[in-house]
Amino acid sequence: MKKSMTAGILETAEMYINRGWAVMPCLPNKKEPHFGLIRRSHLDATKDFELVKFWLKMDSRMNLGISAIASGLVILDIDGRNGGVLNPEWDSTFTVKTADGFHLYYKHNELAQYRSELTEGIDIKFKGYVIAPPSVHPSGARYEIIDARDVVSLPTEIEEQICRVTW
Numbered sequence: 001m002k003k004s005m006t007a008g009i010l011e012t013a014e015m016y017i018n019r020g021w022a023v024m025p026c027l028p029n030k031k032e033p034h035f036g037l038i039r040r041s042h043l044d045a046t047k048d049f050e051l052v053k054f055w056l057k058m059d060s061r062m063n064l065g066i067s068a069i070a071s072g073l074v075i076l077d078i079d080g081r082n083g084g085v086l087n088p089e090w091d092s093t094f095t096v097k098t099a100d101g102f103h104l105y106y107k108h109n110e111l112a113q114y115r116s117e118l119t120e121g122i123d124i125k126f127k128g129y130v131i132a133p134p135s136v137h138p139s140g141a142r143y144e145i146i147d148a149r150d151v152v153s154l155p156t157e158i159e160e161q162i163c164r165v166t167w
Contacts, residue, residue: 006060008134012145013052013064016132019151022047022070024129028061029136033129042067042129063135068125074108074154075125076118077101084121091155095147096130099137102146103130106154112163124162 013023022045025034037055038044045067046052055062068075078084078101086102094105103125108114114126133143154163 006056009056009062009064010053012132012134014049016064016066016071017047017049017052020047020071021073022067023052023132024065024067025055025059026063026065026131026135028059028063029140030063030138031131033065034059034062037062042070045070045129064132065129065135066132067129068108069127072108073126073151074106074114075130076104076106076158077123077125077130078104079121079123082121084119089155090158091152092147092149093152094149095145096133097144097146098131099139099141099143103132105151106158107151109154109159109163112159115162118158118162 016023024042024045025037026032027034033041034055037058042065045065066073078086080101084101090104096103096105108126114124117123131137131143133145135143137143
């Protein structure tokens with residue numbers, strides 16, 4: 001099983017890097033950065049596939065994270081247990097099923113500053129990172145890509161609520 005999990009992480013990390021996203025190691029079955037392999041959390045995320053292979057040699061059970069800011073992403077973290085609900089009218093984009101909700105990936109506006117929350121149960125991830133498939137949540141649930149399409153711009157209704165444009 002370790003070998004197949006390692007292969008899954010490698011294949012998925014390569015897909016993320018090919019999309020221009022920066023990845024980082026996280027502790028196995030946890031959401032925390034793997035400080036045995038990196039020092040500065042999402043600031044040490046990389047687009048270097050050889051470094052990801054090295055991390056996996058050091059810990060084949062690691063989870064995978066994606067640095068939002070280093071990847072040019074803004075991610076809606078919809079948390080069902082805190083009342084977050086996925087709005088079916090939002091533009092279709094790269095989507096991940098989490099243990100109790102969803103991550104919706106969007107392109108960030110380089111001129112915008114983002115609030116940290118859209119509404120109760122929906123956080124905005126931009127300056128930090130998210131745990132990414134095929135990682136395992138502390139509950140034992142596996143993060144899963146449910147829509148692998150290209151990332152799109154934020155829907156206007158969301159952008160108007162969470163952005164402050166700086167000129």
